[in-house]
Amino acid sequence: MRYAITGGAGFIGSHLARLLLRHGHEVEIVDNFSTGTMANLAEIKFMIKFHDIDIREAQELGQALAGKDGIFHLAALTSVANSYDCRQEYEEVNVRGTQNVLEVAAEHQTKVVLASSSAVYGNPSAIPTPESADLRPENPYGITKLEDEILAKRYADRTDIVALRYYNMYGGDPGSSQAGVVSRFYRNVMSGSPPVIEGDGRQQRDFVHVEDAVQATMHAMEKKTGSLAINIGSGKSVSILELAALFIRCSGRGLVSSFGREPQGNVRESRADITLARELLGWEPQTKLEEWVESLFRR
Numbered sequence: 001m002r003y004a005i006t007g008g009a010g011f012i013g014s015h016l017a018r019l020l021l022r023h024g025h026e027v028e029i030v031d032n033f034s035t036g037t038m039a040n041l042a043e044i045k046f047m048i049k050f051h052d053i054d055i056r057e058a059q060e061l062g063q064a065l066a067g068k069d070g071i072f073h074l075a076a077l078t079s080v081a082n083s084y085d086c087r088q089e090y091e092e093v094n095v096r097g098t099q100n101v102l103e104v105a106a107e108h109q110t111k112v113v114l115a116s117s118s119a120v121y122g123n124p125s126a127i128p129t130p131e132s133a134d135l136r137p138e139n140p141y142g143i144t145k146l147e148d149e150i151l152a153k154r155y156a157d158r159t160d161i162v163a164l165r166y167y168n169m170y171g172g173d174p175g176s177s178q179a180g181v182v183s184r185f186y187r188n189v190m191s192g193s194p195p196v197i198e199g200d201g202r203q204q205r206d207f208v209h210v211e212d213a214v215q216a217t218m219h220a221m222e223k224k225t226g227s228l229a230i231n232i233g234s235g236k237s238v239s240i241l242e243l244a245a246l247f248i249r250c251s252g253r254g255l256v257s258s259f260g261r262e263p264q265g266n267v268r269e270s271r272a273d274i275t276l277a278r279e280l281l282g283w284e285p286q287t288k289l290e291e292w293v294e295s296l297f298r299r
């Protein structure tokens with residue numbers, strides 16, 4: 001199959017590109033390299049066709065996405081903190097950009113798997129959170145993801161669109177400049193500094209390994225699912241205090257966590273109900289956070 005990945009130079013997109021190539025698919029990447037890099041794709045870049053395009057540019061995007069067997073739409077601005085300061089840019093990229101992608105997909109009747117987020121639930125009405133829970137995002141980033149899902153429903157009578165509500169992703173090289181608390185704690189302890197916990201650390205997060213998430217993402221494209229939203233998490237949660245303690249234990253250093261200000265729009269508890277992903281995608285997350293963190297320090 002010939003697939004396009006918007007945001008393919010980013011963290012998740014680059015892992016998805018590798019997986020699709022391993023499965024014998026052709027991959028084209030649409031990215032403006034605002035946060036994504038060629039370094040993320042170093043050993044596979046010669047196997048990929050690149051479109052250095054901003055998803056806000058509808059005409060160029062249309063040419064790049066036409067004639068594909070499927071579109072993985074991952075391109076977005078992803079920082080909750082920045083989304084407060086740059087609301088308009090987040091709207092333009094995450095919502096108008098998504099509309100541009102869906103417009104092309106609908107015109108060519110191409111299936112889309114799009115990256116939504118657990119942020120659409122805000123502070124969830126139920127834990128573990130099923131897809132039917134209330135959607136009431138806590139921050140501007142989450143609002144853009146909810147707007148994407150609303151758009152997806154509007155286009156669903158013209159083509160299949162699966163919105164994957166990704167939970168907190170980890171994996172890859174945590175020593176790189178990846179955002180996210182797992183890689184931040186890794187870099188902290190490796191430099192001999194204590195993990196810096198934002199807030200009281202009692203907030204619970206569902207961490208899912210990027211390799212597991214991209215498997216689910218590929219299945220979502222391949223299976224006949226119709227249009228719907230599916231949670232992609234591990235189904236388990238740990239507190240940030242526990243995560244920091246895990247890094248300190250594994251590092252073998254006598255560090256004591258320090259505490260910083262709780263960021264705006266932070267959610268207290270997050271844990272996916274992954275029944276639907278199991279049933280529809282035949283998917284089961286394989287990597288356990290604790291084992292993965294332990295393996296980092298055995299290298």
Ligand SMILES: NC(=O)c1ccc[n+]([C@@H]2O[C@H](COP(=O)([O-])OP(=O)(O)OC[C@H]3O[C@@H](n4cnc5c(N)ncnc54)[C@H](O)[C@@H]3O)[C@@H](O)[C@H]2O)c1
Nearest residue numbers: 007009010011012032034035036054055075076115166169
């Ligand atoms: N990483 C997570 O934990 C997580 C959790 C929930 C949802 N998501 C969603 O998954 C998707 C991928 O996230 P990621 O962690 O790989 O982020 P990332 O920042 O590593 O990747 C995003 C990619 O999109 C590209 N991009 C940004 N603006 C663009 C534009 N205007 N035109 C073209 N390309 C543009 C960037 O250059 C980058 O390569 C995003 O939609 C994100 O909201 C991620």
